[in-house]
Amino acid sequence: MTLSADRSTADLVAAHARRVRRVVPTLTTEIIDAVIERVPQFARPTSRAVAAEAVTTALHRFLDELDGAPHRDRGVDDVFRSLGRREARADRTLDEFQVGLAVAVRIGWARFQELAEDGATSALVSDGLLAFVGHLQRQVEAGHAEVRRQRAADPNRARAALAEQLLTGSVQPGSDEVWPVPGSIVLAVAELGGERPDLTVLARRALLVRHDETVVVMADAADRDCMTSALVDAGVTRVAVGWAVDPGEVPSAFRWARRALDLVRRGVIPDARVVDCRQHRTQIWLHAEPTLRQQLGQELLRPLFAETPNSREILSETLLVWLETRDSAPAIAARLGVHPQTVRYRWKRINELFGDAMHDTEFLVQLTMLLKASVPLWKAGDQSDFERFRAEDDS
DSSP states (O other): OOOOHHHHHHHHHHHHHHHHHHHHHHHHHHHHHHHHHHHHGGGGGHHHHHHHHHHHHHHHHHHHTTTTTTEEEEEEHHHHHHHHHHHHHHTTSSHHHHHHHHHHHHHHHHHHHHSSSOOHHHHHHHHHHHHHHHHHHHHHHHHHHHHHHHHHHHHTHHHHHHHHHHTTTTTTTTGGGGOOOOOOOOEEEEEEEOOOOOOOOHHTTTTEEEEEEEEEEEEEEEGGGHHHHHHHHHTEEEEEEOOOBBBGHHHHHHHHHHHHHHHHHHTOOOOSEEEEGGGGGHHHHTOOHHHHHHHHHHHHHHHHHTOOOHHHHHHHHHHHHHHHOOOHHHHHHHHHOOOOOHHHHHHHHHHHHGGGGGGGGHHHHHHHHHHHHHHHHHOOOOOOOHHHHHHHHOO
């Protein structure tokens, strides 16, 4: 991009650029927030960081042109080619990216106009901005096309396509020619943590496909332990390994493994390098409908939510132990590490809160599932149930 202007106009443009450069950090945040609102795929922490780097680099490179500074190679072309490659590797078209870019240009141009002191300057900058954005778009398209060409020439592409078909429940006839689909499959989702582990050996026996910052692996159920060991040895950050399912149930297994990793991040399932989904099936099931869990909590647990935070914590913990064990006060006290009389006091308060409902079998079944799903969340620091209760109570 080259701006042509007389000396006085060039000085005005340079002064304009210096004013804008001072607000680049806040402008970047404003642009990224607006983009994520329209294109949620950029909300992941890694995706947001990549997008923020691209916006910051582009803004400073454009301002270099405006303020007449010596040419500086900020690597903007490489950054935007990398964005295109990233979208292609995630098997996405550039449609959503183009929406995000349009939002970024609109927000950026609005701020440019706010800081402009001369109409002629704005017109000149507008022409330059359109040319610059067009250049960035071509870099993104080049990166995207590069990966697609590589994939077209990749002999393993057919295996990746079969993996996608299994994940979406749309396996085509003749798939056994690509990979002998076993009667029982184990699926794992491994978090990469920004690394590129060498999974070549594993790829010879299993199906692999990348999804954003994870790799999904499908293997014969008989190879479950070997698959898990290979992923750990390759250096993945964390892996959730499911239980054996029929090929038609692979989409469900994919959901279960992803939910397990999400529950680890939320503190519901204990963190571990290998998360064995078989050991956490109840939590995976109970958190299948988070909105339903929260709505049911607002209905059944209102007396508990109205307690003070400390009372709510000790009463919910005591109630859950009783629901799970139906033990005596001394036995529950031993599990909680308190005096039996303390348990009896808490039990008296629980009966005061819930009254005759404590004799309703259906209520107790719902209460057991609800507390089993909710108490780990509360212990991990999730306050959303109580915030919603206070908001509804105030209204």
